[in-house]
Amino acid sequence: MTERSTKHATFTIERTFAAAPSRVFAAYADAKSKMRWFGGPDEWEKSNLELDFKVGGRESVSGGPAGGTVHSYSGIYQDIVPDERIVLTYELLLDDRRISVSLGTTEFKPAGKGTRLVYTEQAVFLDGYDDAGSREQGTRFLFDRLAAFVDKA
C-alpha cells in the first residue's frame, strides 16, 4: 500500500527578456510557439503538445528518455489576461504515479522595451516524492529556452 504524504512548497522565479510583453506572451499562446521551448530536453522522445489556450482549456504533453520513465504533464488554464497574466493548474505523473499538483502564475510586466516575467509556483508533492529543488531548476531551464526563442535576433 502506498504511504500517503504531502509536502507543500512555493517558489518564485524572476526573469527579464529583451522582447516586449506581447512577444513573450505569444510564446505561451499557441502550440507551435510553445513547443519551441516548453517540455523536456531535446533528446527526449515526446508526444505533440496539445494546447487549448483559453480559460477552461486543457494542455498536455508527455515524454522522456528512450526506454525510460514517461513524464506526463496535464494542465488547465484558470485565468488569462492577454499580454499580462496566465494562471494555470497542472499535474505531473512519472509513469502512472502522480507526483505533484501545481498552481502556476505567470505575470508579464513591461521593463523598458522588454519584459520582466515573474513566475510563482505553489505546489503539493505527493507520497514521499522528493523534489529537492528540481522543479525550480527545471523551470529555470525552460526560461533559458524561452529566452533563446523570444530574444533571438
Next chain:
Amino acid sequence: MTARSVEHGTIRLARRFKAPPARVFAAWAEPKARAKWDVPGRWVIAEQSFDFRAGGRELKRFGPPDDPRFVADTLYVDVVPDSRIVFSYSMTSRGTPISVSLTTVEISADGDHTRLVLTEQVAFLDGNDRMASREEGLASMLDKIGESLAD
C-alpha cells in the same frame, strides 16, 4: 482599465472530528452530506453540479441569499478514498476573476476521532479578495462539517 495584481499565500486549517475517517470523507464525496456545509456562514448555493472523482469538474454558484454572484469552477485532481482530496478551483464574480486555488484535504484517524488538515495555496487576483476573508470563509465551512457530523 483594471490594475492587475496577484497576491500569493497559503492557508492551513486543522480540525478534529468525533467521527470515523470514512464519514469525514463522505462529507466531501456525498452530495447530500456536502450540501450541509459547502458555503460559509449563512450564504446559499443557487446552482451546483456534482462530479466528485479524479478528473471531475463541478460548477457552483453561491453567495449571500439576495445576491449569489460567485461562481466556483472546481477540478478534482487526486482522490484517495477516506484519505486525501486534491482539487483546484477558480472563483469569479459575474465573470470578474477573484482567485485561483489549489487545495489539499488530508484525512487521518486520530484515536476514535478523525483529524482533517486543509491546505489552500491561493493566488488572489486584482485585489478582489484577501487572505483573512478567505481563511474566515474556509474556517466557517470546516466548523459546519463538524456540526453536520454531530447530527
